[in-house]
Every structure is written in C-alpha cells, then in structure tokens.
Amino acid sequence: xxxxxxxxxxxxxxxxxxxxxxxxxxxxxxxxxxxxxxxxxxxxxxxxxxxxxxxxxxxxxxxxxxxxxxxxxxxxxxxxxxxxxxxxxxxxxxxxxxxxxxxxxxxxxxxxxxxxxxxxxxxxxxxxxxxxxxxxxxxxxxxxxxxxxxxxxxxxxxxxxxxxxxxxxxxxxxxxxxxxxxxxxxxxxxxxxxxxxxxxxxxxxxxxxxxxxxxxxxxxxxxxxxxxxxxxxxxxxxxxxxxxxxxxxxxxxxxxxxxxxxxxxxxxxxxxxxxxxxxxxxxxxxxxxxxxxxxxxxxxxxxxxxxxxxxxxxxxxxxxxxxxxxxxxxxxxxxxxxxxxxxxxxxxxxxxxxxxxxxxxxxxxxxxxxxxxxxxxxxxxxxxxxxxxxxxxxxxxxxxxxxxxxxxxxxxxxxxxxxxxxxxxxxxxxxxxxxxxxxxxxx
Numbered sequence: 443x444x445x446x447x448x449x450x451x452x453x454x455x456x457x458x459x460x461x462x463x464x465x466x467x468x469x470x471x472x473x474x475x476x477x478x479x480x481x482x483x484x485x486x487x488x489x490x491x492x493x494x495x496x497x498x499x500x501x502x503x504x505x506x507x508x509x510x511x512x513x514x515x516x517x518x519x520x521x522x523x524x525x526x527x528x529x530x531x532x533x534x535x536x537x538x539x540x541x542x543x544x545x546x547x548x549x550x551x552x553x554x555x556x557x558x559x560x561x562x563x564x565x566x567x568x569x570x571x572x573x574x575x576x577x578x579x580x581x582x583x584x585x586x587x588x589x590x591x592x593x594x595x596x597x598x599x600x601x602x603x604x605x606x607x608x609x610x611x612x613x614x615x616x617x618x619x620x621x622x623x624x625x626x627x628x629x630x631x632x633x634x635x636x637x638x639x640x641x642x643x644x645x646x647x648x649x650x651x652x653x654x655x656x657x658x659x660x661x662x663x664x665x666x667x668x669x670x671x672x673x674x675x676x677x678x679x680x681x682x683x684x685x686x687x688x689x690x691x692x693x694x695x696x697x698x699x700x701x702x703x704x705x706x707x708x709x710x711x712x713x714x715x716x717x718x719x720x721x722x723x724x725x726x727x728x729x730x731x732x733x734x735x736x737x738x739x740x741x742x743x744x745x746x747x748x749x750x751x752x753x754x755x756x757x758x759x760x761x762x763x764x765x766x767x768x769x770x771x772x773x774x775x776x777x778x779x780x781x782x783x784x785x786x787x788x789x790x791x792x793x794x795x796x797x798x799x800x801x802x803x804x805x806x807x808x809x810x811x812x813x814x815x816x817x818x819x820x821x822x823x824x825x826x827x828x829x830x831x832x833x834x835x836x837x838x839x840x841x842x843x844x845x846x847x848x849x850x851x852x853x854x855x856x857x858x859x860x861x862x863x864x865x866x867x868x869x870x871x872x873x874x875x876x877x878x879x880x881x882x883x884x885x
Contacts, residue, residue, distance in 0.1 A: 465492035469691035490618035496521035512582040544581035549588035571595030577613040600638035604775035634777035658779035673759040687764035720750040807840040
C-alpha cells in the first residue's frame with residue numbers, strides 16, 4: 443500500500459483507499475462499523491463503506507469521534523447497500539451450492555468494487571471486513587479468483603482457540619479459521635482476543651495479526667433529550683430499588699434463562715430486573731420461551747422493553763441508570779463491548795467464569811465472576827453487589843480508568859495504523875476520546 447502524503451500546507455491527502463464491508467446490522471454491528479470507518483478516516487484513509495443500512499451511517503458518523511471534523515468526514519464516501527444474499531438463490535444446485543453462494547456474495551462484491559474504481563478513477567488498496575464469521579467466510583476460497591482484492595478484517599470470535607471442537611451457537615458448524623486465513627489474498631487479521639494473536643499468526647504463515655481493543659459508543663444524550671425516555675421509565679418503575687440490567691441483542695448465550703430464574707427468587711424482590719433489546723428466539727425452545735415470557739409478564743420486579751433499541755444513546759442512558767450490569771453469558775468465550783460500557787459508566791458486572799470476559803473482569807476488578815449457568819452463584823453475586831447482603835460490604839469499584847484506556851478509541855486508531863502500517867506521525871491529529879469518564883447518573 444502507498445504511503446500517506448502531506449502537501450506543503452501540511453494537509454494529509456487520502457492516498458490509500460479502504461473499502462469497509464459488513465452485511466450484518468444488529469447488535470454491536472452498526473456501532474462497530476461506525477467506529478472503524480471513523481478510525482480509518484481519522485488516519486487519513488479514503489473510506490468506501492458497504493453496509494446493510496446505508497441510510498443509518500450519516501447520523502451515526504455525526505455522533506462519532508470524527509463527527510465535528512469536516513475533513514475526516516469528507517474522506518468517507520457515500521455508503522452503499524450490501525445484503526447477505528444466500529437466501530436469494532432460486533435454484534440450489536446440490537454440491538455446487540457453496541460455489542454459487544460464494545460467487546453471489548464475494549464475486550459480486552468484487553465486481554462492484556471494480557466498478558467503483560472505474561467510475562472514480564481511484565484504486566482500492568484493501569477491503570476490510572468489519573466482522574468475519576466462520577459460517578459466512580468459509581466459502582470465500584471458492585470465489586477468491588472472482589473477488590480479486592487484497593483483504594483484511596476482524597475475526598470477531600476466537601472459539602476455535604478457546605473452545606476447540608465446540609460448535610458455533612446459532613450456526614451449528616465448527617469454526618474453520620484454517621479455511622479462511624490461509625488464502626493468498628489475505629493481508630492481515632484483526633482479533634479482539636489477545637490470546638488468539640499467536641495461534642492466528644501461526645495459521646496465516648506469519649502474516650500480520652493485530653489485537654484490537656473493544657471500544658463502544660458511550661455518548662449520553664442531554665437530559666432533555668427524548669433518548670432518556672426508556673431509562674426514565676425504568677427508573678420510575680424501580681422507585682429507588684437497585685436495578686440489574688441485561689441489554690442489547692438478547693440471545694440465549696446472553697444468559698436469558700439464568701437471568702429470569704434469578705428474578706424469580708423472592709429474596710431478590712427488592713431488586714429490579716431490566717431487559718432491553720430484541721429477543722432472538724431461534725435457539726430457545728418453545729417451553730423455555732413460554733416460561734420466560736410468563737415470568738416477565740407476572741413478576742412484579744421485572745421491567746422489559748423487548749424491541750431493538752435503535753438509538754445507542756438510549757441504551758447508554760439505561761445502562762448508566764442501572765446499578766449492576768448482567769453479563770453472565772453462556773457458551774460465550776468472546777470479547778464483549780458491554781464491559782467497555784460498564785467501565786465508562788462505572789457499573790459493576792457479573793460475568794461467567796472460564797474465558798476472556800472473566801479474565802478481564804478479574805484483571806480490572808470490574809465485578810463478580812461466577813460459575814457458568816450457576817443460578818445460585820448469580821443470585822449470591824446480585825445480593826452482594828446490590829447491597830442486599832449485609833455481610834458482603836459495599837463494592838469498592840474497579841480499575842475503570844485503566845480498562846477505559848486499554849479499550850479506548852485512541853487505541854483503536856493505533857491498532858488500525860498498525861494494521862495498515864501507517865507511521866504514527868503520518869496520521870492527522872486525533873479527535874475526542876470515546877471512552878472518557880462519564881458522570882454518574884444515579885447511585
């Protein structure tokens with residue numbers, strides 16, 4: 443890739459062009475996509491976005507760390523729509539189906555990128571996939587000769603290194619990094635789990651592997667903003683009782699069943715259990731579904747908002763207004779931006795033992811670590827953190843500042859500079875801190 447160039451006035455011209463691609467748009471995807479595009483533009487890179495909801499991106503960027511920088515925003519081209527197309531195949535040709543799907547997704551993307559190059563007269567140096575899932579990328583090898591671009595991306599999960607031989611929730615198959623990261627067109631890999639760097643580097647044959655921080659959008663709306671509506675409703679319901687929150691994309695692996703069983707304990711009726719987000723029912727059996735819905739409807743200390751929270755600031759306001767963040771996930775060896783939010787709002791977390799989130803919680807003293815799926819341990823942790831156990835004492839707080847620094851937006855910009863081999867002094871001046879300390883809202 444070419445180096446950045448400064449003209450005589452000191453203005454950095456975007457002489458590298460990176461296409462950033464993500465056809466997923468639920469949960470963390472919009473926020474991460476925005477932060478990655480922002481970081482690239484801040485480094486002086488021309489950014490070509492392909493995402494599932496192009497209309498969302500301008501608003502997201504305006505609230506991003508480069509939102510006040512006209513120069514950085516000007517480096518981001520208009521976003522283009524990309525969808526996951528496998529379900530659009532009218533005719534599934536048996537053993538040829540994987541080839542069909544790969545060409546439909548990666549081959550057509552390559553064609554669109556080349557069309558953009560022809561119209562703009564600009565060469566694309568790299569395609570960065572903002573989220574690499576095994577089930578989506580294992581077939582890239584069939585379309586590599588049709589795609590024909592050097593590429594990189596964030597390998598979101600490190601299950602194959604943390605839980606070898608364990609199937610992927612929702613997809614069902616086994617992780618297959620050996621089918622993805624041994625391709626000749628691969629230039630580099632980003633990963634959120636620092637313990638995956640060495641095995642991934644070994645797998646790629648020594649290509650660049652960079653550990654990314656896990657920042658997240660933490661902007662709070664002004665008190666007069668309607669985005670406070672959900673948090674205010676929750677606080678009115680709580681009436682001063684401590685609140686434990688489980689928010690985001692509500693999947694089985696988020697510990698939904700354990701959260702519900704804890705809420706049913708009469709000794710915790712002095713605590714409010716708050717659920718906010720769209721529930722993914724596809725891996726929850728009908729009996730469990732009926733039982734949970736019934737519990738949420740009938741329990742006097744449960745408050746739910748079972749819809750996708752489209753405004754990230756509303757989700758942040760709800761988390762900042764909570765007392766405890768529930769993150770006792772199951773079958774989940776991965777990183778989670780929920781820890782970054784908890785560190786910003788200085789709220790203790792409950793996480794399951796065994797993997798990355800537990801390691802980080804212990805290292806930074808972020809809260810309580812419990813045995814996975816152990817409802818009794820979860821309830822005991824809630825009593826301690828919620829002040830319902832007189833013998834436990836008050837939670838003293840964690841190394842919030844240190845965690846924020848380790849997973850800051852500045853670290854993300856630096857990680858992209860390493861991934862693109864851009865010298866630190868070649869990038870334009872950096873914007874505001876994303877993971878800055880926020881004022882407490884309650885408690």
